[in-house]
Amino acid sequence: KNEVEQSPQNLTAQEGEFITINCSYSVGISALHWLQQHPGGGIVSLFMLSSGKKKHGRLIATINIQEKHSSLHITASHPRDSAVYICAVGGAGNMLTFGGGTRLMVKP
Amino acid sequence: DTGVSQNPRHKITKRGQNVTFRCDPISEHNRLYWYRQTLGQGPEFLTYFQNEAQLEKSRLLSDRFSAERPKGSFSTLEIQRTEQGDSAMYLCASSYRWGSGELFFGEGSRLTVL
Numbered sequence: 001k002n003e004v005e006q007s008p009q010n011l012t013a014q015e016g017e018f019i020t021i022n023c024s025y026s027v028g029i030s031a032l033h034w035l036q037q038h039p040g041g042g043i044v045s046l047f048m049l050s051s052g053k054k055k056h057g058r059l060i061a062t063i064n065i066q067e068k069h070s071s072l073h074i075t076a077s078h079p080r081d082s083a084v085y086i087c088a089v090g091g092a093g094n095m096l097t098f099g100g101g102t103r104l105m106v107k108p
Numbered sequence: 109d110t111g112v113s114q115n116p117r118h119k120i121t122k123r124g125q126n127v128t129f130r131c132d133p134i135s136e137h138n139r140l141y142w143y144r145q146t147l148g149q150g151p152e153f154l155t156y157f158q159n160e161a162q163l164e165k166s167r168l169l170s171d172r173f174s175a176e177r178p179k180g181s182f183s184t185l186e187i188q189r190t191e192q193g194d195s196a197m198y199l200c201a202s203s204y205r206w207g208s209g210e211l212f213f214g215e216g217s218r219l220t221v222l
């Protein structure tokens with residue numbers, strides 16, 4: 001069993017839909033990261049959180065430490081949101097263990 | 109540009125050759141990480157530096173792999189006697205030890221071993 005599991009692996013949505021990506025982890029963490037990766041490889045950090053909820057624009061990330069679960073929500077999705085979204089958990093020294101990613105395609 | 113810079117962006121080599129990748133982190137960042145990502149998978153941790161000290165190495169890092177950060181600034185990742193299984197994207201990230209912990213990633217160096 002992987003230490004970080006994401007679901008779904010692939011997601012296709014219509015523009016405007018509300019999107020949820022889930023992440024479950026089995027190890028103790030100091031923080032959880034949500035990352036966005038576009039084709040070509042570049043990774044951008046979206047959120048780093050250790051409790052509660054964070055919001056940035058149309059993106060919302062939540063974490064439940066007791067249940068070892070986090071969700072990334074995208075409201076009013078847009079084709080430019082199409083990317084791979086990766087959940088990663090950080091331990092000592094902020095070394096990350098990554099989930100396999102969720103490939104999102106938003107169709108116009 | 110003050111982001112994390114990686115060179116070369118793409119490298120095609122023949123099996124058995126040595127390759128070296130360079131990472132220039134954001135200047136005030138004292139932590140530097142190397143990750144490897146194969147197609148369709150999430151990145152995997154390879155190694156981590158705090159300043160010039162290599163503090164952690166993954167078991168994925170065989171003896172053909174070596175990483176250095178001699179002056180606590182840029183880092184190099186060398187792969188000796190490359191194998192086809194080494195084909196991957198090699199990602200570098202940096203962070204500031206006393207900051208929020210947010211990681212900043214480079215664009216990656218894609219290696220293809222023929």
